[in-house]
Amino acid sequence: MDNDIERVLYSREDIAEAAKRVGGELAHDYENKTPIILVVLKGAALWAVDVMRYMQYTEVEFIDVSSYNGGVASSGEVSLITDIKSDVKGRDIIIMEDIVDTGRSLMFMKDLLLERGANTVKTASLLDKKEGRVVDATVEYIGFDVPKAFVVGYGLDYSVEGKEFYRNLPYVGILKKSVYAPEHANLVDADITSTH
Numbered sequence: 001m002d003n004d005i006e007r008v009l010y011s012r013e014d015i016a017e018a019a020k021r022v023g024g025e026l027a028h029d030y031e032n033k034t035p036i037i038l039v040v041l042k043g044a045a046l047w048a049v050d051v052m053r054y055m056q057y058t059e060v061e062f063i064d065v066s067s068y069n070g071g072v073a074s075s076g077e078v079s080l081i082t083d084i085k086s087d088v089k090g091r092d093i094i095i096m097e098d099i100v101d102t103g104r105s106l107m108f109m110k111d112l113l114l115e116r117g118a119n120t121v122k123t124a125s126l127l128d129k130k131e132g133r134v135v136d137a138t139v140e141y142i143g144f145d146v147p148k149a150f151v152v153g154y155g156l157d158y159s160v161e162g163k164e165f166y167r168n169l170p171y172v173g174i175l176k177k178s179v180y181a182p183e184h185a186n187l188v189d190a191d192i193t194s195t196h
């Protein structure tokens with residue numbers, strides 16, 4: 001799998017430091033509050049666990065939304081796969097994301113939560129790809145500002161035909177173009193699947 005990575009952007013140690021920093025900021029800003037950490041499945045699971053260790057009181061909820069039905073481009077439509085279990089009315093919500101790219105997933109969730117009467121909705125994302133934005137979605141707590149490239153690792157996947165790859169890499173790196181656009185290299189499909 002490491003062979004499919006063009007360049008490592010953030011090491012395991014860089015990410016641990018970012019989680020400590022963001023967790024500290026959240027602990028400070030939500031002192032004496034009872035926020036709900038809303039983990040966006042599946043990609044944000046690793047980052048969310050790291051960050052919440054630095055916080056005091058939190059409740060944890062999960063939501064699963066999807067807009068990348070395989071491949072490297074947003075389908076443009078966000079679908080709600082699994083809804084939140086608890087009532088968010090009057091609550092302070094911290095959305096935990098691995099990446100905010102076009103911003104569509106985040107916008108979809110913010111609208112949903114505010115419509116249901118959440119008191120505040122803020123976002124803590126491992127990565128903020130500002131150059132990818134097509135809607136006006138803001139991230140309040142950012143691990144790293146990431147350049148406009150398809151990145152994988154530390155929760156972020158590249159999926160082909162329902163199979164997910166690279167989520168378990170302990171770092172974040174740029175995926176080689178030859179993996180998803182074989183015409184850019186001397187690779188054929190068979191080589192791609194055999195490299196994972």
Ligand SMILES: O=P(O)(O)OC[C@H]1O[C@H](OP(=O)(O)OP(=O)(O)O)[C@H](O)[C@@H]1O
Pocket residue numbers: 040041042043044065066067068069074097098099100101102103104105106157
């Ligand atoms: O800003 P956007 O362009 O909407 O992209 C960001 C979203 O895309 C990814 O999720 P994905 O749909 O791939 O689901 P996954 O986390 O299960 O891989 C990522 O985890 C974010 O939720």
Ligand code: HPA
Pocket residue numbers: 068099101102149150151152156157158
């Ligand atoms: O760069 C990305 N990598 C993986 N998943 C993503 N979902 C949105 N952007 C990305």
Ligand SMILES: [Mg+2]
Pocket residue numbers: 043068156157158
């Ligand atoms: Mg994905």
